[in-house]
Amino acid sequence: MTLVMVVDDDQDLAEMLGIVLTGAGIDVDLVSRGDEVMDVFRNNPPDLVLLDVMLPGLDGIEVCRLIRAESMVPIVMLSAKGDTQDVVKGLEAGADDYMVKPFRHPSELIARIRTRLRRTNADVSGLLTIGDLAIDVQAHQVTRAGKQIALTRLEFDLLVALAKEPGRVFTRDALLSEVWGYRHSTDTRLVNVHVQRLRSKIEHDAEHPEIVVTVRGVGYKAGVMGGS
Amino acid sequence: MNRILSHIRNSLAIKVIFSTVLLSLVVTGITGSVLNTQLSAGVKDVNLSSALVEARSTIFTAEYRFLLAQGEKDSVVQKVVDDVISSATTLTSNENTREVVFLRSPGNTRENNYEIASNLLDPTSIPSTLSERVRKSPDLVYQYTNMNYLSGIRVKGLAIGQKVQIPNAGQYEMYMIFSLANQEKTLDLISRSLFLGGFILLLLVALITWLVVRQVVSPVREAAMIATEFTAGDFQKRLKVESQDEISTLGLAFNEMAESIEKQIARLENLSRVQQRFVSDVSHELRTPLTTLRMASEVIYSTKDTFEPIVARSAELLVAQLDRFEKLLEDLLEVSRFDAEVAVLEAVDFDMVQLVQRCADDLGLVAKERKTQIYVNSTEPVIMIKADIRRVERILRNLMANAIDHSEEMQIDVRIVASEHDVAVGVRDYGIGLDENALNRVFDRFWRADPSRARTRGGTGLGLSIALEDARLHNGELEAWGRPAQGAHFVVTLPRNTWESIDQRLIPLQPEDYKA
Numbered sequence: 242m243t244l245v246m247v248v249d250d251d252q253d254l255a256e257m258l259g260i261v262l263t264g265a266g267i268d269v270d271l272v273s274r275g276d277e278v279m280d281v282f283r284n285n286p287p288d289l290v291l292l293d294v295m296l297p298g299l300d301g302i303e304v305c306r307l308i309r310a311e312s313m314v315p316i317v318m319l320s321a322k323g324d325t326q327d328v329v330k331g332l333e334a335g336a337d338d339y340m341v342k343p344f345r346h347p348s349e350l351i352a353r354i355r356t357r358l359r360r361t362n363a364d365v366s367g368l369l370t371i372g373d374l375a376i377d378v379q380a381h382q383v384t385r386a387g388k389q390i391a392l393t394r395l396e397f398d399l400l401v402a403l404a405k406e407p408g409r410v411f412t413r414d415a416l417l418s419e420v421w422g423y424r425h426s427t428d429t430r431l432v433n434v435h436v437q438r439l440r441s442k443i444e445h446d447a448e449h450p451e452i453v454v455t456v457r458g459v460g461y462k463a464g465v466m467g468g469s
Numbered sequence: 470m471n472r473i474l475s476h477i478r479n480s481l482a483i484k485v486i487f488s489t490v491l492l493s494l495v496v497t498g499i500t501g502s503v504l505n506t507q508l509s510a511g512v513k514d515v516n517l518s519s520a521l522v523e524a525r526s527t528i529f530t531a532e533y534r535f536l537l538a539q540g541e542k543d544s545v546v547q548k549v550v551d552d553v554i555s556s557a558t559t560l561t562s563n564e565n566t567r568e569v570v571f572l573r574s575p576g577n578t579r580e581n582n583y584e585i586a587s588n589l590l591d592p593t594s595i596p597s598t599l600s601e602r603v604r605k606s607p608d609l610v611y612q613y614t615n616m617n618y619l620s621g622i623r624v625k626g627l628a629i630g631q632k633v634q635i636p637n638a639g640q641y642e643m644y645m646i647f648s649l650a651n652q653e654k655t656l657d658l659i660s661r662s663l664f665l666g667g668f669i670l671l672l673l674v675a676l677i678t679w680l681v682v683r684q685v686v687s688p689v690r691e692a693a694m695i696a697t698e699f700t701a702g703d704f705q706k707r708l709k710v711e712s713q714d715e716i717s718t719l720g721l722a723f724n725e726m727a728e729s730i731e732k733q734i735a736r737l738e739n740l741s742r743v744q745q746r747f748v749s750d751v752s753h754e755l756r757t758p759l760t761t762l763r764m765a766s767e768v769i770y771s772t773k774d775t776f777e778p779i780v781a782r783s784a785e786l787l788v789a790q791l792d793r794f795e796k797l798l799e800d801l802l803e804v805s806r807f808d809a810e811v812a813v814l815e816a817v818d819f820d821m822v823q824l825v826q827r828c829a830d831d832l833g834l835v836a837k838e839r840k841t842q843i844y845v846n847s848t849e850p851v852i853m854i855k856a857d858i859r860r861v862e863r864i865l866r867n868l869m870a871n872a873i874d875h876s877e878e879m880q881i882d883v884r885i886v887a888s889e890h891d892v893a894v895g896v897r898d899y900g901i902g903l904d905e906n907a908l909n910r911v912f913d914r915f916w917r918a919d920p921s922r923a924r925t926r927g928g929t930g931l932g933l934s935i936a937l938e939d940a941r942l943h944n945g946e947l948e949a950w951g952r953p954a955q956g957a958h959f960v961v962t963l964p965r966n967t968w969e970s971i972d973q974r975l976i977p978l979q980p981e982d983y984k985a
Contacts, residue, residue: 255763261764295753322754343760347767413817427529428859429817458818458853 243358245271246287248278248304249319250297258291263348267354275299280436286312289357293319293335294327302334309335313356313393330438332434337395338421354378356422357395371404372452374443383443395420395437402462403453412460436461481689482682489678490671497667503770505663507657511613517627518654519613520951525609525628527557531643537634541784543581545638550583557645558587566624570595570615570644574604574632577639584641585816591617595628595644595646603630603642616646625649650862688716691725704731752802759795793929800931804914809940812944814857815851816967820860821852821892825885828865832873840874843869852892854965860939861963864947865894867932868959874928875957886975891973893962903951912937915920936961944970950978 245262249255272281275406276298290308294301305316318339321359331339337357344350351396362456370377375384378401384391393402402419403411409418413429421431436455440447454464531553536547551569557569570586570594586592591848599612604812609631616626630644693707699706707727708720766787773781829843836843854861872881874930877900884895903911911918915930933949940947947964958980962971 251761252756254757257761257764260768262766319755342756343763347764356579430815 242266243267244268244270244285244287245289245290245291245354246272246278246448247294248272248275248290248296249291250274250295251293253425257370258350261350264350267351268392275301275304280453281336282308282312282466289354290318291317291319291354293321294331303332305331305334305336308360308402313391315394317353317357329430329434333438337393352422353366369401369404371400371407372381374400374404374452376401376404383457385443388424390442392442396442399435399439400443400453403461407463410456410459410462411436416460432461464467482679482686485673485682486678489677490774493671493674497670499715501663501667502664505660508659512652512659513540514657516647516649520627520629520645520647520982521609521611523647524611524631527553527569527645528609528631528633528643531557535633535635541636543637544614546581546638547583550585550635554585554587566648566650568648570625570646571633571635572600572642572644573638574640574642577641579637579639581635581638583635583638589619590646591619592863593617594626595630598899599628599630600642600645603632603644607632613649614646616648625653645972677944685716688720692719695724698728699730704734741809741811744805745811748802748809748811753937755798759791759798763791765797797931800929800935804931804938806941807935812938812942814967816855817858818853818855819858821887821894822847822850822885823852824858824863825883825894826864828862828869829883832866832869835870836873836876837883839873839876840878841873841881843873843881843883845883845885849885852887852965854892854963855967856943857939857961857967862944864936864939864961866960867936868894868896871927871959872900872931872957873898875900875902877901879956884976887965888972890965890969890972891962891975892965893960895958895960895976895980897956897980899956902953902955903949903957904953908949908951912947943967946971946974948978950980952983955983958979 242264245267247255247258247262247269247270251259252273255271255273257291259271259356262269268286270281270285272278278292278299292301292305296304296359299307301318305318308314308316315338316336318336319342320327320331320339321342327340328339333343338353339349340353365380369378373385376382376383381394381397381455383397383400399416402416413432416432417429436453437447440450440453440468443452444450451464454462456462479717510901519708535546538546541549554569556569562944566588568587570590571583572592573582574586575630581764584592586594594610594614594617597641599610600757602610602612611627612625614628616622616624619627626649627647628644629647633641633643635641651764695706697709702728709723710717710720732758745799749984766784770784773784803812824830825847826845829845832843850977869881869883879899882888882895882897884897886895912934914934917930935945939965940961942969943963945961947959947961949957949959951957958978960974960978962974964971
């Protein structure tokens with residue numbers, strides 16, 4: 242069974258989240274303080290973390306960084322603020338996705354969680370190469386010259402989405418629906434921040450990307466490096 | 470010329486120097502000409518009296534010698550005349566040339582003629598007015614005249630004459646004419662020196678004025694510069710106060726003002742921070758329970774089929790009102806962000822046509838419920854624009870939702886027109902429209918056209934005022950037109966590039982289909 246760790250200091254909301262998730266057939270681990278997260282996390286590793294930004298003890302952004310330091314588990318931030326700065330800070334700290342309270346529908350939350358848990362790209366098999374990177378889709382591994390590069394599940398999905406069709410230009414909206422499972426959203430910050438994070442891991446020089454290339458005014462594409 | 474004049478008008482230093490020099494010019498002019506007159510009068514006086522003394526003694530000597538030659542032969546008399554002339558015209562050093570003229574008095578009909586003028590001087594150099602006065606006067610008479618030589622030379626001179634008796638020849642007039650060339654030179658020198666002195670004095674006055682003015686003007690200029698920088702937002706700027714004069718008083722006053730403004734601004738900034746903080750706190754504190762409420766109501770709603778009809782309906786109402794409450798909270802927070810001036814633009818490139826189409830599609834269901842339909846019409850298939858897509862979408866949704874609410878089951882036309890620089894979207898409905906009073910207040914917060922009308926589900930009364938703020942945040946404009954029962958027309962015009970301002974209105978506010 243899937244286990245989701247819910248980190249929120251508001252008892253009622255945490256309980257409600259518990260009810261909704263349990264109703265959807267997901268096990269829930271409730272944590273109410275930021276500084277307690279890592280202990281629980283290590284004892285009982287969840288499949289996904291639902292993390293509030295404002296927490297007593299240690300704030301959500303800090304917690305997010307700590308989790309990212311030792312795990313690639315999907316993290317969805319819960320934020321009461323829609324303000325860009327907080328959202329971008331959360332994403333830069335390693336969150337894969339975020340939801341602004343109040344959510345439109347509980348079903349929306351569950352859909353997001355399922356998207357993050359789902360094994361994407363099941364249709365793609367075998368080995369993809371892009372630039373000097375080798376991507377083993379089944380094994381969820383990216384290697385450069387035999388050396389493995391650690392990517393979060395979302396970064397991996399983003400890279401595979403681009404690498405499947407090298408040269409095709411993806412709009413940010415297209416990537417949002419492909420990777421995040423949003424039917425339509427205008428929030429392109431998600432894409433921008435994650436492309437930056439991905440680049441910092443896979444590019445030789447993140448300032449002059451050669452693998453994930455920006456197409457000005459449109460979106461991104463997987464660059465085809467000379468000779469490969 | 471105009472440029473120079475305006476330059477003079479605009480520079481305090483030049484203005485002061487200009488007027489000082491002008492006044493000094495008048496003063497030195499008057500002083501100079503008075504000095505010139507007095508000096509030349511003095512010089513002339515001195516020359517005149519010395520000439521008179523000399524003439525008197527010469528003529529006296531001549532009369533004496535003529536008296537001695539009484540009864541001598543004509544040849545002796547002739548020699549005496551020659552002697553008189555040669556001794557009178559012999560120059561001592563550094564003296565003016567002088568000439569002697571003997572003229573026969575009219576009425577003298579004696580045979581012997583001793584009329585003579587020395588050194589080829591033209592005897593007509595003696596003015597006839599002088600001759601007449603000499604004949605009437607027993608004493609010396611003088612007059613200024615020109616000395617005309619037969620060779621053509623002309624010199625200013627002073628003629629002094631008296632009657633004399635020449636033996637055997639009757640009455641003659643003896644004249645001495647003194648050249649005034651040296652005097653003229655002296656007078657010339659005096660006036661030239663005065664002129665040069667005046668000129669140098671003027672230059673010095675200008676220079677001194679410039680130095681003094683600079684002393685006053687440069688602190689003023691500096692103050693102006695500091696004030697400009699202060700206005701531009703550098704509130705740390707202060708004037709240096711080094712002396713204890715009026716300029717430093719100005720500096721102190723300015724610095725006090727700057728201090729007070731800086732404090733005031735700091736206070737306002739603090740207020741704005743407090744406001745921002747408050748908004749953020751309210752947001753957080755309200756949203757968390759609202760999230761719980763939302764989820765609880767959804768859980769209840771999803772099982773409403775098992776409830777009694779009354780409870781089921783209550784669950785529906787609960788969900789609907791929570792929606793509305795949430796929307797209202799969202800709008801209030803947005804409005805308070807605008808009021809605190811902390812709303813920020815997040816510009817991205819996107820296709821306006823696609824966005825308008827999507828909004829129209831999303832609202833299609835609501836439109837259908839109200840038995841109307843939205844038609845989108847664009848001049849171009851793709852119109853790229855760099856703007857805050859979230860805000861633009863909100864403007865479009867607000868305008869379309871508003872049109873649907875007032876459409877009276879008539880269609881809604883959405884037009885998109887773009888130029889190189891701007892893009893405009895017009896939303897036209899043919900419903901109940903707006904009267905004059907409504908037009909003036911349509912963008913007011915919580916204002917409703919007709920309070921008795923049923924409130925639309927989801928409307929907060931803040932939609933249009935937020936749309937207006939959103940448009941203005943883009944340096945764009947949102948305008949409304951309407952006539953009772955003729956529908957309404959809302960046009961939003963945005964620059965295609967953030968931070969630029971709009972060039973022109975691409976869609977006329979009064980719809981082309983409307984005939985007044």
